[in-house]
Amino acid sequence: MRVLVLHGPNLNMLGTRETGIYGTGTLDEIDAELEKLATELGVEVECFQSNSEAALVDRLQGSRGRVHAIVFNPAAFTHYSIVLRDAVAGLGLPVVEVHLTNVHAREDFRRQSVVAPVAAGQISGFGSDSYLLGLRAAVALASREAAAGV
Amino acid sequence: MRVLVLHGPNLNMLGTRETGIYGTGTLDEIDAELEKLATELGVEVECFQSNSEAALVDRLQGSRGRVHAIVFNPAAFTHYSIVLRDAVAGLGLPVVEVHLTNVHAREDFRRQSVVAPVAAGQISGFGSDSYLLGLRAAVALASREAAAGV
Amino acid sequence: MRVLVLHGPNLNMLGTRETGIYGTGTLDEIDAELEKLATELGVEVECFQSNSEAALVDRLQGSRGRVHAIVFNPAAFTHYSIVLRDAVAGLGLPVVEVHLTNVHAREDFRRQSVVAPVAAGQISGFGSDSYLLGLRAAVALASREAAAGV
Amino acid sequence: MRVLVLHGPNLNMLGTRETGIYGTGTLDEIDAELEKLATELGVEVECFQSNSEAALVDRLQGSRGRVHAIVFNPAAFTHYSIVLRDAVAGLGLPVVEVHLTNVHAREDFRRQSVVAPVAAGQISGFGSDSYLLGLRAAVALASREAAAGV
Amino acid sequence: MRVLVLHGPNLNMLGTRETGIYGTGTLDEIDAELEKLATELGVEVECFQSNSEAALVDRLQGSRGRVHAIVFNPAAFTHYSIVLRDAVAGLGLPVVEVHLTNVHAREDFRRQSVVAPVAAGQISGFGSDSYLLGLRAAVALASREAAAGV
């Protein structure tokens, strides 16, 4: 089983920007934690970050047939990118939306996710653990689909 | 370490009501899964369900000094019970809000949680796995607080 | 055939509070009228009033398999109790929402019912006749379901 | 005692259009059921359908002094015809608003009635029974007014 | 100079319906007052009332080339009939919107006029005097246009 972990815009700056909000861990550290958990769970992960909506769309479209589930942190695109929403909706794969911070405890506009209605579920507020829990969720969903012969 | 799992109103009917939305598993089965995972993680869980806002408030208030974290599915109270919000806000314990269904993919009024802004984070959409992931998140948060000597 | 008549909060004060709005009849008088009509229609009614959301939820949940239809005046809960909405939605029984007053001719907030979308129908504005019409409607719905072998 | 039953636009197509929503009974069948109940109740009914707002206004205006109460299904006009609202408000007769379907469980715009605030009450969701219950309600209101010498 | 006075729906009931709001004068009495003022001002008036949106549209369309200005009380249509708005906008004649009552001191929905933005001006709140002032305004506007050779 193979899981794509997709990091949205500005996440490449993790650990350097607004550390009061996002913490001091870097994206590489998160990816390493994910690799470690993947090994534990007996699955493969591939991690990809981009600041570009189009690159994220391309990666989502290209994941069909290649991965069994996706862990997706759309970052700021969460709140307005209907293009990403449609890319997710068209995939036919379980997508788990994750956020480092508790988006419900920040600015009003962060409470709305245009991606969530087409994702399988959402995990927010646990820092890098949001990704690890997201990977567990993704694996569980993909396993269930595999078991069901979907 | 001890974690309280709090089930809100109508969850006692799980497995019998609206199975198309909530699935056929019962609350006892979820509690059993939680017990099993708790054992694995080396923590204790106590589970409590109530249809009563006041009973849930009492349980939240009474958990201070008795548990280290809480996994809370406020069910329909999620969307309007400011009383529960204030009870959570006043606790000084990490509270993980969980939902069986993807509340963002249902009726509009289910997209708003009055509890979320005072919770540590939110997990929704993974059926009984929402609880299991919530337990992991709660344990992680409590461990971190313990480590930090909070 | 058995019909539960459920009276929401403050209805126990009927005939004493705000008689300009709600009239001078008491709840006991309404229950007596309902008993009389039930006899006429050849059905049984049981009447229950509570000021407690949880008690109303418990009664709704407990009515499954015991009654064939419900006449429900959620009173002030009409406008915000999603807990009661979910309890109604999960019942699998025809529920007729009734109101003594014309809720559409009062304060703005009384025009919205969170229960109505999951009820079979709504009757409002006819004083105690709202209940009597509600009983007729409930009996008709239950008879039809019985006839259809639902 | 005489009761006018007023059917709004598109109700002449009943039984042929959108039968999934409105059922397969025709307007003639509803009128026949009304006649039968009227006989039972010892009152007279006259039924009138029109697709024209002006014709409905004319009929409402013309009913003064001729009938003692009105059962009115404004259909799609319910949601915007302030002209009909004003015609009802100016009548000085009890008007019972009825709807075949549960308007609160359909599109958002169907939840608002501009007529309801000036009607005596509203009955919705019981198919042709909405009319029968409406006739009972209208007769009760007119009897009460007669008794009070209004 | 010739002025059309157009009375909207339910105004034929003036003096009989809701006299607490609209007064006890009849439409014929208003028309007589208008005739008298017209004579004083040396102009002709023609008065027309209809409950039908289409009839009002037809009369507006037909007034081109026949009258020099219009005094229009759209009554309840004021608040939603975009059809009448478009009919007025397309006329190329000064139209004075009048209302018997102070629409700004009644229900919220009466504060909005969809006709006003395409009318020359609006007069409301002076009972039958609204019409008389409206006739004066219409004559002044038409005289000015005549003087300007429009």
Place this chain on the structure above:
Amino acid sequence: MRVLVLHGPNLNMLGTRETGIYGTGTLDEIDAELEKLATELGVEVECFQSNSEAALVDRLQGSRGRVHAIVFNPAAFTHYSIVLRDAVAGLGLPVVEVHLTNVHAREDFRRQSVVAPVAAGQISGFGSDSYLLGLRAAVALASREAAAGV
């Protein structure tokens, strides 16, 4: 009979500012027209302009017992000065709100008048004629009140 004509802020610039919107006539010319009409109608007028909300309030308060009616163009205060609204509401005199332009055909914020709900009526869109019609309306209202012995 004596009528106060009250001109709100910026009206002293009439004829010089935004002549495309407000025309080229000056406030003195309007006052002269008002004087002339007053003579015709056998009443006295006094005209007062101020850019100051407080001065307008003072003049309104001071008019009690001195004048029989008021013609008031609150200009830009129309849309937000609740202080002026309360001053008008407390007067116990008929106040006619007038506007040179058709406020309903301009910016959205000009469609709302906080003064209108406590005025007797409103006249807008007829240039200086709005004042003349307003004077006629004021005189009529005051005459009626005098006749009624108010």
Place this chain on the structure above:
Amino acid sequence: MRVLVLHGPNLNMLGTRETGIYGTGTLDEIDAELEKLATELGVEVECFQSNSEAALVDRLQGSRGRVHAIVFNPAAFTHYSIVLRDAVAGLGLPVVEVHLTNVHAREDFRRQSVVAPVAAGQISGFGSDSYLLGLRAAVALASREAAAGV
């Protein structure tokens, strides 16, 4: 194959009213263009205009079994006539909504169509070409339904 072309209110004034917005072509010219294209496409068209909502409803209801598709310009009714919406929804025929002007580039209220959600599609902004494109679309839809044996 037979197509009904339905013109809403005020369209009879085309070429004479607001030519800056709607152009100088008349409705007869549009009907002639439609006839010509119909001949080209080997279908029949019938054209009907009315200022009356009821007449448009009657024509829509009467078109069942007589025509295979409808091209409908509801004009100002587009924005509020739920009666027409329900008439369209109940037809079971493909209805193509057309507008001469780009309704999205005009007043805010013209951006909303209550008819569009129950139409097959919408074409707006191309002057009389909107009708011609609409006829092509209608013929294509009807042909496809015919081919599918609907």
Place this chain on the structure above:
Amino acid sequence: MRVLVLHGPNLNMLGTRETGIYGTGTLDEIDAELEKLATELGVEVECFQSNSEAALVDRLQGSRGRVHAIVFNPAAFTHYSIVLRDAVAGLGLPVVEVHLTNVHAREDFRRQSVVAPVAAGQISGFGSDSYLLGLRAAVALASREAAAGV
């Protein structure tokens, strides 16, 4: 004279929860201050706290004929409990709404009180002094009613 002081949900935690917002005084200390002031004013007070909406309703209903006024801090229920609003409205006793904190300076949702429109008045922002001022206000209101023989 006897005054009921009613404390809403979570107020039992006063002095322990969110002391940055609510201060470090306990509810018992507030009750003691109230007792002391009551003695000074020559009245009796009874204090009651509950986390339960139903218990608060019961206490309000039961206070009729037993007390002469009520000081009520509905806490989080302030913002949504229409049940409590209706219980207050039906009492026929002066009810003074009090809040420890300045609810207008906190989250947006705390600015709205569904209870306030049916209370006699509201006092907020003075910590435990809000209760003391509330008691004075309640005694004054009850004295006035007594004097007026209400």
Place this chain on the structure above:
Amino acid sequence: MRVLVLHGPNLNMLGTRETGIYGTGTLDEIDAELEKLATELGVEVECFQSNSEAALVDRLQGSRGRVHAIVFNPAAFTHYSIVLRDAVAGLGLPVVEVHLTNVHAREDFRRQSVVAPVAAGQISGFGSDSYLLGLRAAVALASREAAAGV
């Protein structure tokens, strides 16, 4: 200790305008009551009324260093004068907002106070007692600040 009592616009008319809403007491009577209570409490009060926003601002600005607290009834300015809000916010003195009437039980626009978020607290609905309670609150706040050496 010295307290400024500031009365906003139209309050000079107290006892004469809208006595049904504001009562028959005059402002002088309120000031006298305040003087009396001040003597009782061993403090000095100075009272000032103005219809002018600027005069109120000047008085607020000038009170720094001269008084220890302020009781402020902004009257109609409550709902829109951000200038007064900013003047209050910049003072560094405890300001108690008071209202004679229960602003929450009147027109919608009176429920919003732009001043409240920067005031210490708010007291409304108790007639002249609102001022007396406000004076007590102001004295308590100033005493506490004095005690704390602020």
Place this chain on the structure above:
Amino acid sequence: MRVLVLHGPNLNMLGTRETGIYGTGTLDEIDAELEKLATELGVEVECFQSNSEAALVDRLQGSRGRVHAIVFNPAAFTHYSIVLRDAVAGLGLPVVEVHLTNVHAREDFRRQSVVAPVAAGQISGFGSDSYLLGLRAAVALASREAAAGV
């Protein structure tokens, strides 16, 4: 004459994603149909798809002087890309907005187009025929501009 056909994001997945909504035809098939119609109409088309907002902007900007009209399906960008709106507005070429589906019959957010107000017109709901009709419309617009010597 040359027409650019611009396909927005995710349209490259046509025929594979959400076929229940978008059908099973591929983008290549649509392009082939367009080529065929272009030949018929004696014009040239060039087709371009991109998931990138910037690439679409570049192509729009680069089309000036190269093509005479544009058929543009902005897909999900329709609802928020003000960048594309501004690119279209700045072109000085007729742009026809097309949509495969009836965007007015889907989620609320799809009813708003930020591009439409600056496009010449909009065609939606006819599947691949939307493009063909769009090509006809574009050619007609460009021909008219050519004829007018624009």
Place this chain on the structure above:
Amino acid sequence: MRVLVLHGPNLNMLGTRETGIYGTGTLDEIDAELEKLATELGVEVECFQSNSEAALVDRLQGSRGRVHAIVFNPAAFTHYSIVLRDAVAGLGLPVVEVHLTNVHAREDFRRQSVVAPVAAGQISGFGSDSYLLGLRAAVALASREAAAGV
């Protein structure tokens, strides 16, 4: 060339009130900086502060023919004084709106300026530099108008 610098309400308290938000510089210091820059730019400035809306209006009206441009900080009036907006709109002079703070980063109500739509431009967030930049902008605008012979 002569530029008027207009300071709105509460700005006379600069350097003493809310220094955390507005800094410790005084208005005199800002005026001195402006004088210095004016000398540099070869223009004259006159500075005027008032807490009174009317005084600001008078100064704006009086500046016609006396100055060539205006730098205006309407302070709290920015958000509601339509009177000032109209005074600015009627001037026919370039007006540069300036703010010390970044109004977009503060309370929601500070994001809206009713003056901005009629100003030439807006500069906010740079402390006293906002004024200096404003002066430069004003001089540039006036020079351009002079050059164009406006």
Place this chain on the structure above:
Amino acid sequence: MRVLVLHGPNLNMLGTRETGIYGTGTLDEIDAELEKLATELGVEVECFQSNSEAALVDRLQGSRGRVHAIVFNPAAFTHYSIVLRDAVAGLGLPVVEVHLTNVHAREDFRRQSVVAPVAAGQISGFGSDSYLLGLRAAVALASREAAAGV
């Protein structure tokens, strides 16, 4: 000191598109003016334009440690690109938002900037001077930060 000037989408078309709104100057001319002013101020500027959100993000991220301040015209991204907002927020550099036109005097959607709350300040409405003033502002901010040893 080094300042980055960042031009958003469609600004490369300056001087050619919508010259009625944006003027006839080109972006190169603006850059040249900026270079000239930079020399005057003794600083360096680098200018960069892109139609791509991702490219703008990359440039913002890459500017850390390379420049001391940024002048940013986000153009159409101003109104929705939360990605750019987050990139700005994470920079830790003073960012001055500039706009050629007065965005407050155009379409409603242009009045909202999602970037402004995280920028240092905003300058709009002065054509190319907006950039020049922005450069001065940026240099002043950076100098102050340098002076403060930030």
